[in-house]
Amino acid sequence: MPTGTLVDSNVLLDVFTEDPTWLEWSSRSLAAAAESGPLYLNPIVYGEVSVRFSRVEDLDDALPSTAFRRAPLPWAAAFLAGKAYMAYRRNRGTARAPLPDFFIGAHAAVGDLVLLTRDVGRYRTYFPTVELLAPES
Numbered sequence: 670m671p672t673g674t675l676v677d678s679n680v681l682l683d684v685f686t687e688d689p690t691w692l693e694w695s696s697r698s699l700a701a702a703a704e705s706g707p708l709y710l711n712p713i714v715y716g717e718v719s720v721r722f723s724r725v726e727d728l729d730d731a732l733p734s735t736a737f738r739r740a741p742l743p744w745a746a747a748f749l750a751g752k753a754y755m756a757y758r759r760n761r762g763t764a765r766a767p768l769p770d771f772f773i774g775a776h777a778a779v780g781d782l783v784l785l786t787r788d789v790g791r792y793r794t795y796f797p798t799v800e801l802l803a804p805e806s
Contacts (some may be wrong), residue, residue: 672798673707676737676775677786685721685731691787694804702802704787709740709782711774729767742776743747753795772798 676699682688683695702708710732722728750771757771768787774796777784784792785802792801 671706671781673709673782674702674705674785674802675709675711675740675773675780675782676702676714677784677788678714680785680790681714681732682721683787684726685718695787697787700750700804702783703736708778710736710737711740711742711773711776713742713769713776715739717769724769740776742794743779746772746775746779751780756795763797771795775800785789 676701679691680695680699680744682692684699688695715732717730718732719725722731739796746747750768754768754771754777771789774784774792775801776782778794778796783800783802784796786792787804789803792799
């Protein structure tokens with residue numbers, strides 16, 4: 670049974686940028702995940718979201734530690750991310766910078782966390798054991 674929800678950067682960025690397409694879904698899903706258990710961030714998500722902020726203090730205010738637990742990336746997750754990325758490349762994956770997604774997916778897998786995301790393609794393919802909270806297809 671998952672111990673909480675790892676929040677993907679796309680969900681947080683939808684909220685912070687008030688994305689006209691995804692704001693409602695992301696806000697509603699984030700609130701529902703918070704009601705069901707703790708929310709987690711890792712350094713990869715934190716770094717991806719940081720591009721929207723000029724100061725680390727502003728980012729920390731937007732992602733308070735009272736609402737989001739900071740979780741270090743487990744070493745086993747880094748190993749799994751590398752293996753999943755190798756499988757992706759063997760399957761002729763061509764995206765130039767997909768590795769962050771592999772770290773996020775592996776962290777959810779190793780940490781037994783649900784993953785709240787709206788970008789499910791690689792997660793479903795390379796981390797099939799991870800429970801995803803995602804938009805309906």
